Amino acid sequence: MDKIELIAPCHFGLEAVLKREILDLGYEIARVEDGRVTFYGDAEAVCYANIFLRTAERILWKVGSFRAVTFEELFERTRELPWETFIPRNGKFWVTKAASVKSKLFSPSDIQSIMKRAMVRRLANHYGIEHFPEDGAPYPVRVFLMKDEVTVGIDTSGVSLHKRGYREVSGKAPITETLAAALIMLTPWRRERILVDPFCGSGTFPIEAAMMAADIAPGMNRSFTAEKWTNLIPKRLWYDAVEEAGDRIRDNVEVDIQGYDVERSVIRIARRNAKEAGVEHLIHFQERDVRELNHPKKFGFVITNPPYGERLEEKAALPELYRAFGEGFCRLDSWSAYMITSYEEAEKYFGRKADKNRKIYNGMLKTYFYQFQGPKPPKRTRDAV
Structure with missing residues (x-):
């Protein structure tokens, strides 16, 4: 799993700014779409993107994409994704958000529940168990449907990246x-x-x-969901990224x-x-x-x-x-x-x-x-x- 795809959502209209930031970090752009930029990286890129990007809303580790126009198709295509590559036996997993634009499947709650069932089916077959303790690290899943194309990613950030950790109290009409x-x-x-x-x-x-x-670095003084993913990202990669962030401060x-x-x-x-x-x-x-x-x-x-x-x-x-x-x-x-x-x-x-x-x-x-x-x-x- 050396090369992975990462998805960085952003404010609509500001994709070009985020693209430039990602290129400045040294990563290759895969796609620029309305409200998000997809780029290639590795496990280290998860750390650097979360800590150093100023304009991304969060960083998603892409699991896969497919076309679905029925709930049956959504279930089957979701079940075919390699969830065991990401989620360990005791991992806590759920579909935290589903967004649908110009797609035949548009009910967020139905999309979430069907995808969760498909994930359980896949992982149950892989691990040979029917009931999951879900008492380990969290793996929140986010899904976008655009014109019946389904894109699935696991949220590495947790709390949105606009939460730098310094603004506990806001004035009137705050800007993120x-x-x-x-x-x-x-x-x-x-x-x-x-x-x-x-x-x-x-x-x-x-x-x-x-x-x-x-x-x-905007993210150097906060935590991220993926810090607990020791099955995917060694702890030293987070330490190295934070140490570099500290060395850069002027x-x-x-x-x-x-x-x-x-x-x-x-x-x-x-x-x-x-x-x-x-x-x-x-x-x-x-x-x-x-x-x-x-x-x-x-x-x-x-x-x-x-x-x-x-x-x-x-x-x-x-x-x-x-x-x-x-x-x-x-x-x-x-x-x-x-x-x-x-x-x-x-x-x-x-x-x-x-x-x-x-x-x-x-x-x-x-x-x-x-x-x-x-x-x-x-x-x-x-x-x-």
Whole structure:
């Protein structure tokens, strides 16, 4: 089992960002589809992908794929998969999630129960037992059905990878860590450039940027389901990956990353989260209204997630809020601004049409990533920083 296929789900619209991350880790891409990237690796790749990828939602070890249009076909094709290769005699196994799009089989609960029965039948024949203790390591199975094509994988991550372990408490309308990281990667921002988030909330954008600047692996301080799979992944591979993550950290990097919010209690939460992430010393958080948006230096970046106005009473305040944001940005000579929002009239009140606009789904919510691009700094300035 030297070469395996791994599936990395991600936010719809951000597949190209994840693909680049996987290539940077040195792995070969198999397929890029809506909401996921499949790549080739080995047991070590399971460790590295979970620990180092910033934009993947989880990592699945692909068991197989097949076509099924009836529940009988689903049972038989699932039973034919080599489950004994993955799940030991005492393994705990279940179909934790089934998703179906444009397929004849669409009932998640029926798909889950039929696949579980098929797995039991296969493993019972292999191990020669009828009842499984299921008191060992967990092997949660996830299945996607797309146009009657069934893809089956075992979840190596467990809790979603956006759970870095630093954000115990969130502010209003939080943006996930994986989405924030992907959006930062869509911009030209680098650690040498200024970054300001005037609606920082729980601090996700500044914290993710600081972790990138210091080269802190997003998964190095959390656990994963596959750590218990000693029949598939030797423990030393996890230790080696975490050790490399520790060696990469540049704790003394010099950056100018700032986060503002109008609410003092929210700023306290952001500082607490930054401390948990190990980047408190790299970010300046401040209680400040967006009307006071300013910075003395040139060629910086605003990357932010302003309020959407999901509640009616908040929606009335949005025109003035976005107008104030736009006026503040006008004072930032030569800067670029990037904002994700579902507010349809964002450009109108911001006072400028975006140079680029990317549609991205934040969960089930359709949002837009507006990009207002400023000039590049002179070459001598870039060389000096």
